[in-house]
Amino acid sequence: FQLDASVKIVYPAGNKKMQKNAAFLAQYMKDITGIKFKTTTKSNKRSIILNLKLKNVNPEAYRIGVNSKKIVISGSTENGVFYGIQTLRKSIPVVKAAKVVLPAAVINDAPRFVYRGMHLDVSRHFFTVDEVKTYIDILALHNINNFHWHLTDDQGWRIEIKKYPLLTEVGSKRPETVIGKNTGKYDGIPYGGFYTQAQIKDVIAYAKDRYINIVPEIDMPGHMLGALSAYPELGCTGGPYAIWRQWGVSEDVLCAGNDKTLTFIKDVLTELTEIFPSKYIHIGGDECPKTSWQKCPKCQQRI
Secondary structure, three states: OEEOOOOEEEOOOOOHHHHHHHHHHHHHHHHHHOOOOEEEOOOOOOEEEEEOOOOOOOOOOEEEEEOOOEEEEEEOOHHHHHHHHHHHHHHOOOOOOOOEEOOOEEEEEOOOOOOOEEEEEOOOOOOOHHHHHHHHHHHHHOOOOEEEEEOEEOOEEOEOOOOOOHHHHOOOEEOOOEOOOOOOOEOOOOEEOOEOHHHHHHHHHHHHHOOOEEEEEEEEOOOOHHHHOOOHHHEOOOOOOOOOOOOOOOOOOEOOOOHHHHHHHHHHHHHHHHHOOOOOOEEEOOOOOOHHHHHOHHHHHHO
16 A cells, blocks of 8 residues: 555544544654645545444454555544554654555454553652653553553652642752762752643643553652651651652651541542542552651551
């Protein structure tokens, strides 16, 4: 099948998701070949046809058929068609040319795993919204459907929580960072950054268009110096606490015997569930040193 400017991308009328799929394919192919492809709901003599006619129990399955007259990408859902688009995209030679020739073929494919995830830690190393979107684009290229977003830790709190503004005003700012792995030498450079809830929602929408769910991570009750530096009353000793300048897991954790801690957790998770549509939220629970609990009268009383 010869790809050139006369080829149109055809999608079902009235289906906005498929319209977006068609637009994605047109942009992908333009980026690779330099050729501009029109999208339409009307059939053309030479077309790339996107449809939902595949009958398969796997909602992410797809079929690609290539012959001299057309390319057809079929799925039982829009997700499946999107993954077929990724395979076609990766099949196109990276050549800026007036025409590109693809061999005739039939590809039937479906994912082995329902959940396919990748993780990004923005607490230790902050990434801008544009960088996160680039990361999401890379996930889409590799048919990943879950983005695990590690938003808080001992080294910084990165998400706006409206009920607790100091989490980002104080907890997102690290005075400096260790050079190498806990060498005792520091770079002396202030480090920080966080996402507003509006920015988070923008990223969620961006990922959704690419059929990627975002799983937020607020690790607790350990990994909490980002919160304790802002609200020291949530800790066993009352502080003072500081954002960690080194790597690892601090022995300073949320006070399990303090009712304020439980209120804080409920409030944070409430805002989180209002922002993220994910069925899952990662709360960790691992890597929580018990040292401060063993010394804390409130925690011992709670036991």
